[in-house]
Amino acid sequence: xxxxxxxxxxxxxxxxxxxxxxxxxxxxxxxxxxxxxxxxxxxxxxxxxxxxxxxxxxxxxxxxxxxxxxxxxxxxxxxxxxxxxxxxxxxxxxxxxxxxxxxxxxxxxxxxxxxxxxxxxxxxxxxxxxxxxxxxxxxxxxxxxxxxxxxxxxxxxxxxxxxxxxxxxxxxxxxx
Amino acid sequence: xxxxxxxxxxxxxxxxxxxxxxxxxxxxxxxxxxxxxxxxxxxxxxxxxxxxxxxxxxxxxxxxxxxxxxxxxxxxxxxxxxxxxxxxxxxxxxxxxxxxxxxxxxxxxxxxxxxxxxxxxxxxxxxxxxxxxxxxxxxxxxxxxxxxxxxxxxxxxxxxxxxxxxxxxxxxxxxxxxxxxxxxxxxxxxxxxxxxxxxxxxxxxxxxxxxxxxxxxxxxxxxxxxxxxxxxxxxxxxxxxxxxxxxxxxxxxxxxxxxx
Numbered sequence: 026x027x028x029x030x031x032x033x034x035x036x037x038x039x040x041x042x043x044x045x046x047x048x049x050x051x052x053x054x055x056x057x058x059x060x061x062x063x064x065x066x067x068x069x070x071x072x073x074x075x076x077x078x079x080x081x082x083x084x085x086x087x088x089x090x091x092x093x094x095x096x097x098x099x100x101x102x103x104x105x106x107x108x109x110x111x112x113x114x115x116x117x118x119x120x121x122x123x124x125x126x127x128x129x130x131x132x133x134x135x136x137x138x139x140x141x142x143x144x145x146x147x148x149x150x151x152x153x154x155x156x157x158x159x160x161x162x163x164x165x166x167x168x169x170x171x172x173x174x175x176x177x178x179x180x181x182x183x184x185x186x187x188x189x190x191x192x193x194x195x196x197x198x199x200x201x
Numbered sequence: 202x203x204x205x206x207x208x209x210x211x212x213x214x215x216x217x218x219x220x221x222x223x224x225x226x227x228x229x230x231x232x233x234x235x236x237x238x239x240x241x242x243x244x245x246x247x248x249x250x251x252x253x254x255x256x257x258x259x260x261x262x263x264x265x266x267x268x269x270x271x272x273x274x275x276x277x278x279x280x281x282x283x284x285x286x287x288x289x290x291x292x293x294x295x296x297x298x299x300x301x302x303x304x305x306x307x308x309x310x311x312x313x314x315x316x317x318x319x320x321x322x323x324x325x326x327x328x329x330x331x332x333x334x335x336x337x338x339x340x341x342x343x344x345x346x347x348x349x350x351x352x353x354x355x356x357x358x359x360x361x362x363x364x365x366x367x368x369x370x371x372x373x374x375x376x377x378x379x380x381x382x383x384x385x386x387x388x389x390x391x392x393x394x395x396x397x398x399x400x401x402x403x404x405x406x407x408x409x410x411x412x413x414x415x416x417x418x419x420x421x422x423x424x425x426x427x428x429x430x431x432x433x434x435x436x437x438x439x440x441x442x443x444x445x446x447x448x449x450x451x452x453x454x455x456x457x458x459x460x461x
Binding site for chain 2: 027028031032034035036039040046050053054057058061062105108109110111112113115117130131132134135138149152153154156159174177178181184185
């Protein structure tokens with residue numbers, strides 16, 4: 026089970042730890058040992074992937090929380106009116122996604138992801154990279170679905186903004 | 202009145218089928234007429250798709266896997282209380298079942314495969330493989346030098362197989378069940394590959410000469426066969442079919458060496 030999902034867990038851990046391989050390995054090992062010790066709690070083998078990512082996400086968040094005050098974390102989430110206002114402010118611009126070679130986008134994306142706060146980074150990794158649904162991620166990180174939506178939106182907005190400038194500077198941007 | 206912000210909040214992210222409340226119907230109606238909302242939904246889909254496509258997907262390095270499985274092995278041996286042991290056994294059983302399923306997926310059904318409960322000689326081989334980098338031995342990419350080094354230390358001859366795309370790293374000695382054996386180390390596609398030769402392990406590998414059996418231990422695959430009273434085994438974190446292919450190379454070269 027672990028072997029099957031090891032690569033996906035490793036790459037997610039690597040990005041959660043902003044590319045620091047030693048930290049990612051430490052997180053992965055912690056995750057594996059927690060999974061090992063609580064294997065009896067896994068009732069549905071088909072849910073193993075989601076279960077392992079839940080352990081990974083929560084282990085990571087616990088580590089982050091030990092370094093930050095809880096109040097700081099709560100203040101980063103938008104309430105519903107603020108979220109709706111942010112959604113309404115989305116300004117369509119040509120997307121770098123359409124105009125940059127995949128490998129270049131991959132490099133820029135990695136850097137941009139590393140610049141995101143941990144809560145936003147985790148959500149975009151779980152939803153956009155690993156393909157979990159908003160509901161699954163809400164269960165994994167222990168927050169309401171609306172919070173996942175708001176974090177996902179903010180993460181994508183920041184990623185788009187971060188990718189926009191280098192793409193334009195390198196003339197890879199094509200105005201529509 | 203339905204605003205862009207409210208419509209987007211109700212329609213994004215798309216969480217699948219949902220109850221068509223009056224507000225959602227109104228939001229859909231709004232979005233169908235609002236080019237900015239349509240563009241918003243399109244942008245979100247496109248961003249998500251491109252993030253998914255472009256995000257690099259590195260594999261866990263072999264050393265990371267090694268250390269991870271060692272840590273799990275340590276946890277297995279450290280926890281001896283009844284409940285812990287039961288949990289660990291369930292874990293091992295689950296792991297074995299998943300590996301068997303994974304083996305089928307990888308095409309291992311081409312050859313007989315079984316996962317044998319540890320402790321056992323094949324498990325010992327894999328454990329040694331994990332310890333390999335620390336053991337004393339000969340570091341050499343010269344197959345003749347390696348063969349001579351082993352010949353000086355073992356009561357049987359070891360042919361050093363040549364594998365396509367593999368780099369010979371050296372050899373060391375192995376002690377399993379109080380008998381000496383040889384381990385020849387290679388690197389193939391950035392992964393370590395070990396070739397083991399030791400006196401036949403009774404009852405653990407095929408009784409039919411040169412019949413390759415594939416088993417799994419701690420995330421590694423081991424292809425083993427018997428020939429000339431010796432057990433031969435290849436261990437690596439490679440897919441089963443690749444390991445079997447390398448085993449066939451090995452057998453062909455051994456057969457040619459005997460014929461000469």
